[in-house]
Amino acid sequence: MTPSIFNVGGTAYDSEWALCNGLGKDKCLSTLQNHWSTFYTRDDIKQIQAAGLNSIRIPLGYWAVDLLDFEPYVSGQYQYLTQAVKWAKEFDLTVMIDIHGAPGSQNGWEETGIVGGIEFPLNQSNTDRTLNVLKNLTEEFTKEMYGGAVTNIELMNEPIFELAKLQTFYTAGAEVVSVANSSGINTTFHDAFYNPPNWKNYDPLSMNSGRNGKYLTLDTHQFWAFPPLDTLSVPDILGRICAFGLELKQLDTGILPTIVGEWSLSTGHTANSTTDSSQDRDKRTWFRELFEAQNAAYTPNGPGQASIGWYFWSWKTEYDIDAWSYRKGVEQGYIPSNISDPSTYAYPITTDGTGCIDGSFNWQAPELAQETSSATSSAGSKPTSSGTATSGSASAASTTASGAANVSPASGVSAALVIALVYLVCSL
DSSP states (O other), rough: OGGGGEEETTEEEHHHHHHHHHOOOHHHHHHHHHHHHHHOOOOHHHHHHTTTTEEEEEEEGGGTTTTTTTTTOOOOOOOOOOOHHHHHHHHOOEEEEEEEEEEEEEEGGGGGTTTTTOGGGHHHHHHHHHHHHHHHHHHHHTTTGGOOOOEEEEEEEEOOOOOHHEEEEEEEHHHHGGGGGGGGGGGEEEOOOOOGGGGGGGTTTTTTTTSSSSTTEEEEEEEEESTTGGOOOOOHHHHHHHHHHHHHHHHHHOOOOEEEEOOOBTTTTTTOOSSSSGGOHHHHHHHHHHHHHHHHHOOOOOOOOOOEEEEESOOOOOOOTTOOOHHHHHHSSOSSOOOOGGGOOOOOOOSSSSSSSTOOOOOOOOTTTTOOGGGGOSOOEEEOOOOOOOOOOEEEEEEOOOOTTTGGGGGGGSSSEEEOOOOOOOOO
């Protein structure tokens, strides 16, 4: 999201742990305070609303709440979290907060705050500390001053350890957050890359119930930029997106209400492109088709479906990388100007009942004023080469009201974004 922060004096740090360990707490705090206070402002939240989005997802590291003396992290970000929620309330946006970094790391990746082993499941202390964070968030954001803006708390982002241990944690986490169910906060859990159908009829509070638990939402992440999916052809990408959306739109499947909590426009076809989208009409054309295909697939089109919407990753990045910046997409026309208004869409929906876009429709991105004639090429063509995907993640979200009987009305969000406001993702 903000890679320059992690490059200091010729040293590249791979995580927030490494950054603060290298700089020392005083310098790290001043560096991060500048980021927290400037990277997202009230005006960003206003722009998000103007784009027709109705929710934001905010990733949080555990150390914002539970920091031990030996850990190099610094605290001070919590006030920016509460401020962001208040801004969201002001602009009628809902908020999903997720534990992006758990003690010991749930996957060993840089976005958890530390790179290395997966140590979260190795001791009970890591679980206890995470439950303490969840308790704090639940108690804080059920306060009347926030007006019910926080509708979802996600127990943990992208865990990849043993399923049995993960489900034990999910049960403990759900017990903590579930006390706020009557206040309109749903317990959200990540599918751990098993995909939604594998969580059919899941209830962490009653493992043998044989039906979905109440006030639960499932988070799944759908990316086409990383191996092995980065080698898919364009027709395969669009076909898989359509098939995934169709699965979530079926009735009475037992799949929990599902949010596509992270997705982007990065694929193996864009990863090696060094041409900025402002200078590449074909790229913008492909991005628009890819965006609308995913929007159609991840958005419900009727009551009783498992699908309840999506979060795009992300609203912006430091350099506004075109495949990962919603804001840039709106500015350059490869993302609709108002996602809540279907009249701003370019592609029609097929009439075969799948709810997918009509890929045979011929649309091309309009030329931009700054676009040079040398940068434009044949209209409407799709990229056909494959390559290595860029690393990293960033996300923004959009979710749509589900009408599912076992979801709190507060979960009815329509279009949303994930913003890295109080937590740093060092990729991209």
